[in-house]
Amino acid sequence: MNTELPKTVSEPTLKRLPLYHHFLKELLQREQEAVSCTDIGEELNLDPTQVRKDLEAAGISGRPRIGYATAAVVDGIERFLGWKKVSEAFLVGAGSMGSALLGYRKFEECGLKIVAAFDRDPAKVGRKIHGKHVLALDKLTDLAQRMHVLIGIITVPAVEAQAVADALVAGGVRAIWNFAPVRLRVPEHIIVHNEDLYCSLASLSQKLGQALEANPAEPVTARRLRTATLS
């Protein structure tokens, strides 16, 4: 009876959809009711055909000659990305990165509600960060199970990440957003997204090196000035 085929959508497409969403929300505020792929492409520096393909993948259609109805696209993207029904998450590791994430209020508009944080450090347990309770790490699995929390966010140091992942999986979590610079070993059916800043940085670093090689800068005299300035 279900006509919808579970065609999977490519990662690049999934990451572009929020960009469209963001732009179209702006257009909505300016009360622009229709938009073409060309408009979107120009704003975001993307090929119009690619935009059209992405929207099609998200199940959104427009009308020849008219374009897409702005509100319909916004709504369609939200629905497609699962932003309508918010999932609860536990954040593990209330360090500086964890605390920063606890402060991202817009996550809730993107289907993610962090309901509690966990930390090993007794000094942090019992406190609140950005309005969220910090609980003891050893309660993680049990609470995840009882509360049927679906998402785990890992912001602990690398060495602890695997143990935390195990605890989350034991607690029945279905997806893990991993900020620790390690590859986690988890059962196949668990969705893992790695947010490894060192990997991103590596790519930036390499490109900068290439660019500097091709077109160096910074004469030595300037270097000397620099040292004087900072110290």
Place this chain on the structure above:
Amino acid sequence: MNTELPKTVSEPTLKRLPLYHHFLKELLQREQEAVSCTDIGEELNLDPTQVRKDLEAAGISGRPRIGYATAAVVDGIERFLGWKKVSEAFLVGAGSMGSALLGYRKFEECGLKIVAAFDRDPAKVGRKIHGKHVLALDKLTDLAQRMHVLIGIITVPAVEAQAVADALVAGGVRAIWNFAPVRLRVPEHIIVHNEDLYCSLASLSQKLGQALEANPAEPVTARRLRTATLS
């Protein structure tokens, strides 16, 4: 005279190299002097041929039957990624995310040295975060210019990001690591890397939604228990 052709290396490859680096450093500590692509692939769940191709792209070669010399690979990756010569960076936006990044000490091992932070907020200016001075935002361009800083890290709110990018570019920065959820408009020769958490989250969220549709969980009775537990 320069035999090296500036063949560009793909983004996926660049992001895998740090993974190899991390694993091989571990092997080094265990004094394992040689390693095969199969070993690496098994550890990181990657195709051995892909590993070999990646290493080749980084200009690293091994020996048939023996494998790769662990130390040589570690060194080769560091050299290739530009981790040997550290570039200085300014971080703009000393909020929670900015502060978190200021605390990442390992960045220096990856070619990135954050030398100062900037913020609009007078209450933050003059203070130190993780040992780095917070300076007034209006000094950004001038200081970047005089110190020949090459990298800018943007951790300000979305609305301010473009202005900050402009200031960084005016200051002569060559690369921008952008954590604000906006697409920046910068001259062509500037390298921009977007670290848009909402885009990453979107992809996670969509996949979770798909997975839940295929295999739902969480009976209503459990939901009720949950509410009782938290409040």
Place this chain on the structure above:
DNA sequence: TAGATTGTTAATCGATTAACAATC
């Protein structure tokens, strides 16, 4: 009607994977 824009199919491009020869 004419023209702009979507929808859709085909072509291109690039990355991954497979096959196999070279080599220690």
Place this chain on the structure above:
DNA sequence: TAGATTGTTAATCGATTAACAATC
């Protein structure tokens, strides 16, 4: 020598881009 592993070329796969028909 035999066998394991690299190096390298070919095949596959998937995403992007181009071409063009359909349509309002």
